Amino acid sequence: MRAPDALDWDGYCARWSAAHGGYDPRRAPSLVRGWLRLGHTLGSALLRAGVGSPNTVTLFGLLISLGVPPVAALAPLGGLWAAILILLAAFADTIDGVLAVIADRATRLGQVYDSAADRLSEAAWVLAFALLGAPVWLAVAAGAVMWLHEYVRARATVAGLPDIGAVTVAERPTRILVAIFGLLATLFDDRAATLTMAIAVLVALVGLGQLLRAVVKALR
DSSP states (O other), X not given: OOOOOOOOHHHHHHHHHHHTTTOOGGGSOHHHHHHHHHHHHHHHHHHHTTOOOHHHHHHHHHHHHHTHHHHHTSTTTHHHHHHHHHHHHHHHHHHHHHHHHHTTOOOHHHHHHHHHHHHHHHHHHHHHHHHTTOOHHHHHHHHHHHHHXXXXXXXXXXXXXXXXXXXXXXSHHHXXXXXXXXXXXXXXXXXXXXXXXXXXXXHHHHHHHHHHHHHHXXXX
């Protein structure tokens, strides 16, 4: 059976907005908007090629992320290969959501799978930095604050938050870029893993503050 034509960018944004509490991705910061647009392009190509299962792509991305820690520990270019794996996993994480929207295959269970896969992936990335020399307590703190960011949003939605609350500086694209550039930096400086986790904690705390402010305003 021929795969259905992918929606154009405006049609995708309309469906994405409907699935995310009415937030229009065309109004998102340039980094987030650009990432979503790239995902739409790649997802559209996959859909035309007959790949239409979002859950399959989610699982593929998770498996790639779970390979990041052992690959990162390989000398001397572990950081480079681990960064490439995160980039591939990030593409998969974006494309699964795109497929769910443009192929009209979004499900509530799929959203649970995707969220769980994201958290497990980020835990694997944080573990990689610990293996590369970052203090364990700092790596755990980075993972915990990133997790808390998403937990607050999820609980606020259950409590009646009408949309995603706010697009913060600590959204998924930012975490991906911090991880990738941090891993690449470890090729040149032994202290890069520690510095990356410190930056991750700082960015996540700022993002959490932005989100909490929006949540309090919306639910008060």
